[in-house]
Amino acid sequence: MPRSILVLYAHPGASRSVVNRRLKRVAEGLSGVTIVDLYAEYPTLYIDVLREQARVEAADVVIFQHPVYWFSAPAIVKEWVDRVVTYGWALGDREALKGKIYLHAVTTAASHGVFAQEVTGRSALRAQFHSFEAMAGLCGMRYLPPFSLFREEADESRAERLEHHAAAYARFLRDLRDEKLDLAQPYRQQMAAS
Numbered sequence: 001m002p003r004s005i006l007v008l009y010a011h012p013g014a015s016r017s018v019v020n021r022r023l024k025r026v027a028e029g030l031s032g033v034t035i036v037d038l039y040a041e042y043p044t045l046y047i048d049v050l051r052e053q054a055r056v057e058a059a060d061v062v063i064f065q066h067p068v069y070w071f072s073a074p075a076i077v078k079e080w081v082d083r084v085v086t087y088g089w090a091l092g093d094r095e096a097l098k099g100k101i102y103l104h105a106v107t108t109a110a111s112h113g114v115f116a117q118e119v120t121g122r123s124a125l126r127a128q129f130h131s132f133e134a135m136a137g138l139c140g141m142r143y144l145p146p147f148s149l150f151r152e153e154a155d156e157s158r159a160e161r162l163e164h165h166a167a168a169y170a171r172f173l174r175d176l177r178d179e180k181l182d183l184a185q186p187y188r189q190q191m192a193a194s
Contacts, residue, residue, distance in 0.1 A: 005173060007027050007035045049083050064077050103145070104147070105172075
């Protein structure tokens with residue numbers, strides 16, 4: 001049975017986005033994937049906790065899709081986690097998140113080299129999401145390193161790179177939904193091998 005995927009799209013400047021908007025359209029076109037545009041639904045950042053908890057309960061996989069801003073997530077991501085992931089629901093009595101897969105799908109304006117260095121035994125990008133990883137672990141979720149798309153210095157044109165990224169994201173979501181990814185292996189290696 002395919003996994004159900006909830007993508008929480010968080011781009012504060014969505015109208016100016018090229019890459020994240022394209023990736024959002026890719027996800028919207030896949031069966032079994034539900035997209036929620038957090039900034040469109042919550043422009044004042046006031047999160048409907050019960051609605052969001054119900055969405056998460058209905059999903060097997062929870063993905064925050066967003067750009068990286070100064071080595072972190074946009075403000076609404078932290079607000080969402082602070083309001084939705086509550087004691088008594090996420091851990092304690094209910095443990096509603098236990099066993100769910102959790103990750104961030106991120107884009108950066110920097111090249112891979114900026115984030116490839118090691119910081120405290122982790123890649124620099126993964127280290128930026130340490131607090132989210134800790135939250136996921138505390139709640140019994142299966143945390144996966146960020147699925148990341150960087151501005152690569154390559155011979156491809158910007159349009160070619162965008163299509164390459166969109167195809168990689170679509171394949172990643174399909175493989176995650178259809179349980180074809182070996183979650184113990186880094187995706188970049190798996191994506192390159194396929």
